Amino acid sequence: MNKGLLTAAIVSISCSSALFAAESCDDTALHGYMEHIKDEMRSMSSDIKSGNSESASKHVNTLIMYFEKSRAETPYKFTAEQMQGSELKNNKADYEKVINETISVLKNLDVALQSGDQSEVRKWLGAMGNQRKQGHSAFKANC
Ligand code: HEM
Numbered sequence: 001m002n003k004g005l006l007t008a009a010i011v012s013i014s015c016s017s018a019l020f021a022a023e024s025c026d027d028t029a030l031h032g033y034m035e036h037i038k039d040e041m042r043s044m045s046s047d048i049k050s051g052n053s054e055s056a057s058k059h060v061n062t063l064i065m066y067f068e069k070s071r072a073e074t075p076y077k078f079t080a081e082q083m084q085g086s087e088l089k090n091n092k093a094d095y096e097k098v099i100n101e102t103i104s105v106l107k108n109l110d111v112a113l114q115s116g117d118q119s120e121v122r123k124w125l126g127a128m129g130n131q132r133k134q135g136h137s138a139f140k141a142n143c
Pocket residue numbers: 025028029030031034035037038041074075076077095098099102128129131132134135136139140141
């Protein structure tokens with residue numbers, strides 16, 4: 001490789017990795033909270049399957065805490081689409097609303113766990129799946 005080509009290759013590699021670092025959507029605080037949410041959901045489900053409602057309830061409370069933290073973050077999609085002004089404000093309000101609904105589903109799930117009502121537990125677990133679908137289709141960037 002001649003010197004010019006080598007320089008071009010180095011510049012191109014370093015630029016593309018710099019671009020990746022600036023535009024990456026998997027290194028946001030929100031992405032980190034979501035990974036914890038995924039793990040907590042898994043632990044909670046396996047506690048429910050093995051009949052350990054007390055431990056499941058602890059995971060529900062941890063989930064609420066992570067959704068509260070997530071509510072204070074801005075989805076990467078809003079930044080990537082360079083939303084500003086009223087568009088940003090309205091989308092943030094919609095996002096917060098879906099998070100608040102998710103927290104109330106979790107509170108209902110906790111009540112069901114405390115009372116040992118299995119059909120209510122199933123109902124609210126199903127509702128969590130819907131919250132996930134709704135939240136991701138509206139606010140998650142395709143990356
Ligand atoms: C059971 C519920 C949920 C689970 C298990 C979950 C899990 C995840 C996971 C694992 C990711 C990382 C990317 C991926 O692998 O797809 C993610 C990203 C994301 N989730 Fe969720 N999620 C849930 C609910 C929600 C809700 C209710 C919302 C919004 C109201 C939401 C908004 C987002 C957004 C915006 C991202 C992209 C991260 C970013 O913009 O920085 N998620 N989620």
